[in-house]
Amino acid sequence: MNKKNTIRAVVALTVGVAIIAIGDAFLGPFAVRILNLSAIYIILALSLNLLNGFTGLFSLGHAGFMAVGAYVSALLTMTPAQKSMNFFLTPIVPWLDTVQLPFIVALIIAGLCAAFVGLLIGAPALRLRDDYLAIATLGFAEIIRVLITNAQSLTNGAQGLKAIPKYSTTWVVWGAAAIAALFLVMLLRSSYGRTIKAVRDDEIAAEAMGVNVFRVKVTSFVISSFWAGIGGALLGHMITTIDPKMFNLILTFNILLIVVLGGNGSITGSVLGAIIVTVLMEALRFLDMPMNLVFIKTQGLPGLRMVIFSILLMIVVLYRQRGLMGTKEFSWDMLSAKALLAALKPKKRGERARKGGR
Amino acid sequence: MLRTDSVSMRFGGLTAVADLNIAIEKNEIIGLIGPNGAGKTTAFNMITGVYTPTEGKVFFKSHDVTGMKAHRITHKGIARTFQNIRLFKDMNVLENVLVACHLRMDVGVFASTLHLPGYLKKERESKDFAMSLLESVGLADEAAESAISLPYGKQRRLEIVRALATKPELLLLDEPAAGMNPQESLELMDFIVRIRDQYDLTILLIEHHMQVVMGVCKRMYVLDYGVTIAHGTPDEIQKDPKVIEAYLGVE
Ligand SMILES: Nc1ncnc2c1ncn2[C@@H]1O[C@H](COP(=O)(O)OP(=O)(O)OP(=O)(O)O)[C@@H](O)[C@H]1O
Ligand SMILES: [Mg+2]
Numbered sequence: 255m256n257k258k259n260t261i262r263a264v265v266a267l268t269v270g271v272a273i274i275a276i277g278d279a280f281l282g283p284f285a286v287r288i289l290n291l292s293a294i295y296i297i298l299a300l301s302l303n304l305l306n307g308f309t310g311l312f313s314l315g316h317a318g319f320m321a322v323g324a325y326v327s328a329l330l331t332m333t334p335a336q337k338s339m340n341f342f343l344t345p346i347v348p349w350l351d352t353v354q355l356p357f358i359v360a361l362i363i364a365g366l367c368a369a370f371v372g373l374l375i376g377a378p379a380l381r382l383r384d385d386y387l388a389i390a391t392l393g394f395a396e397i398i399r400v401l402i403t404n405a406q407s408l409t410n411g412a413q414g415l416k417a418i419p420k421y422s423t424t425w426v427v428w429g430a431a432a433i434a435a436l437f438l439v440m441l442l443r444s445s446y447g448r449t450i451k452a453v454r455d456d457e458i459a460a461e462a463m464g465v466n467v468f469r470v471k472v473t474s475f476v477i478s479s480f481w482a483g484i485g486g487a488l489l490g491h492m493i494t495t496i497d498p499k500m501f502n503l504i505l506t507f508n509i510l511l512i513v514v515l516g517g518n519g520s521i522t523g524s525v526l527g528a529i530i531v532t533v534l535m536e537a538l539r540f541l542d543m544p545m546n547l548v549f550i551k552t553q554g555l556p557g558l559r560m561v562i563f564s565i566l567l568m569i570v571v572l573y574r575q576r577g578l579m580g581t582k583e584f585s586w587d588m589l590s591a592k593a594l595l596a597a598l599k600p601k602k603r604g605e606r607a608r609k610g611g612r
Numbered sequence: 613m614l615r616t617d618s619v620s621m622r623f624g625g626l627t628a629v630a631d632l633n634i635a636i637e638k639n640e641i642i643g644l645i646g647p648n649g650a651g652k653t654t655a656f657n658m659i660t661g662v663y664t665p666t667e668g669k670v671f672f673k674s675h676d677v678t679g680m681k682a683h684r685i686t687h688k689g690i691a692r693t694f695q696n697i698r699l700f701k702d703m704n705v706l707e708n709v710l711v712a713c714h715l716r717m718d719v720g721v722f723a724s725t726l727h728l729p730g731y732l733k734k735e736r737e738s739k740d741f742a743m744s745l746l747e748s749v750g751l752a753d754e755a756a757e758s759a760i761s762l763p764y765g766k767q768r769r770l771e772i773v774r775a776l777a778t779k780p781e782l783l784l785l786d787e788p789a790a791g792m793n794p795q796e797s798l799e800l801m802d803f804i805v806r807i808r809d810q811y812d813l814t815i816l817l818i819e820h821h822m823q824v825v826m827g828v829c830k831r832m833y834v835l836d837y838g839v840t841i842a843h844g845t846p847d848e849i850q851k852d853p854k855v856i857e858a859y860l861g862v863e
Contacts, residue, residue: 437725440725440726440727441721441724441725444724444725444727444731444735445710445713445714445717445719445724445731445734445735445738446714446719446720446721446724446725447724447725448703448707448710448711448714449711449714451700451702451703451707452700452703452711454702455700455701455702455703456698456699456700456701458662458694458698459694459698459699459700460700460711461662461681461682461683461686462660462662462682462683462686462691462692462694462698462775463683463686463691463711463712463714463715463774463775463777463778464683464686464687464712464714464715464778465683465711465714465715466681466683467683473721477721519702581702
């Protein structure tokens with residue numbers, strides 16, 4: 255990095271921190287919620303992008319790892335009084351009743367638990383052909399939900415957990431998002447990161463170059479699960495209520511949407527995508543409500559928002575196959591007038607095909 | 613250096629390679645030739661661990677490596693190139709070589725990610741080594757270019773460089789001259805002899821056209837329909853009636 259870019263980076267970082275500080279101080283609770291939700295979605299999108307975009311693995315189990323993280327962190331931080339209030343049907347298992355850990359410790363344990371579950375799922379599933387991973391992880395996410403629903407004395411079953419301590423402040427979630435982004439950038443720029451991308455580009459060649467392809471896939475899967483667990487835990491500590499129904503396939507789909515919109519294989523893309531999608535999701539919430547447009551009164555169509563988003567996704571896939579950023583990352587040169595013009599000019603189809611082919 | 617002990621590979625009812633016995637001494641350049649579908653690539657795949665032979669054994673430096681995982685075999689010192697070029701397409705030329713350097717770096721995921729001092733030192737050494745390799749084959753100027761944007765001949769050379777970056781003792785080249793004109797093929801053969809001397813290698817070379825490898829190979833094996841039909845020096849092979857018959861209509 256040259257000196258000019260260092261100065262630019264410091265300025266950008268300061269501006270970013272200032273925006274968050276101003277937002278945190280002056281925005282209303284609803285807007286702060288969107289601000290913080292963006293940060294959590296950044297973490298989740300980055301972790302899924304590590305699999306989908308950088309390792310070339312297709313996983314549909316993200317909600318499952320989030321659930322693990324959310325429950326572990328909630329149960330480890332709630333006071334005994336809060337626990338007994340929640341568990342009024344069946345008492346909580348005794349060994350968990352009095353446990354109460356500091357938030358940071360609980361958060362890290364939550365991530366590690368999700369990572370461990372990732373290892374249990376990934377190690378057998380990744381031995382099979384890649385297509386099976388999607389099925390295995392999809393099944394796993396459903397199984398986790400069923401387990402949580404039925405492990406009454408551990409998770410309070412279908413009632414879920416309420417009054418989870420609200421630890422996910424603006425600084426906590428944005429700090430976590432910054433660490434997650436930094437972690438992934440450093441990982442992917444490293445020698446190990448190159449082997450991850452090599453596995454994505456050509457498994458057979460990677461293996462022939464001495465890369466232990468299976469091990470790389472498992473490692474990537476476990477790291478992704480870790481961050482999904484962290485994201486899930488932060489989500490729980492933000493909305494303060496969790497239940498098994500929350501961690502369904504739609505949640506995974508939303509994250510996938512961010513990754514694809516932002517650009518499969520671009521960290522910048524995931525960050526931008528997370529912010530755009532979160533803001534739009536909330537801004538378009540009115541679509542699901544009954545509408546009174548002077549002449550037309552609609553009944554309120556729950557799910558209309560998702561329809562809009564699905565259409566958006568299709569448009570992106572049709573017109574910008576590789577998402578907002580493609581596999582590119584942000585660089586200052588990108589902001590020069592010449593580069594902006596080039597980015598806006600649509601690429602010819604043939605050109606792309608030639609670049610992609612051997 | 614390398615010895616295969618009656619290895620065979622069957623795919624269902626098809627015997628792609630039958631009873632192959634190859635023996636290569638250190639620093640030799642040996643040819644493996646034969647018409648289309650003769651089983652040459654399959655032989656490579658058995659030696660490098662892509663396939664486990666259905667019968668027979670593979671020995672490398674008198675160690676049994678039969679059925680070992682491909683990346684372990686690379687670790688032991690066998691590297692290869694591919695007939696249909698397999699470069700990492702979303703990476704530049706230097707990164708392609710650096711992937712191959714990783715196995716000799718011996719750094720884990722955390723040391724890498726945290727950019728620990730030990731890792732940084734090894735990374736710098738790898739970069740220097742990769743650049744010196746690229747320089748020695750005249751690809752240093754293209755280091756930052758996308759690997760698949762290179763012209764065909766340079767992609768082939770890059771594949772060889774990438775294999776060299778794993779620091780092999782035995783190098784397997786699968787039709788490195790494919791798609792080249794006679795002049796380019798000749799240059800490539802000179803290049804192969806040069807890297808053999810420079811990096812103290814032993815080379816097994818697949819080639820379709822006998823003439824290309826005549827000049828560089830000390831001995832060759834000729835496969836046809838998976839069967840070894842001849843083995844000997846280029847002169848002996850050229851006169852062998854079975855070889856002439858197998859190649860009739862091909863050449
Ligand atoms: N994975 C596989 N499954 C089934 N059959 C295979 C497989 N790999 C190779 N074969 C068959 O084995 C035979 C030998 O193939 P191989 O690729 O080894 O030939 P080759 O000598 O390399 O030919 P070429 O000069 O065309 O590269 C062919 O008939 C091929 O169809
Ligand atoms: Mg072949």
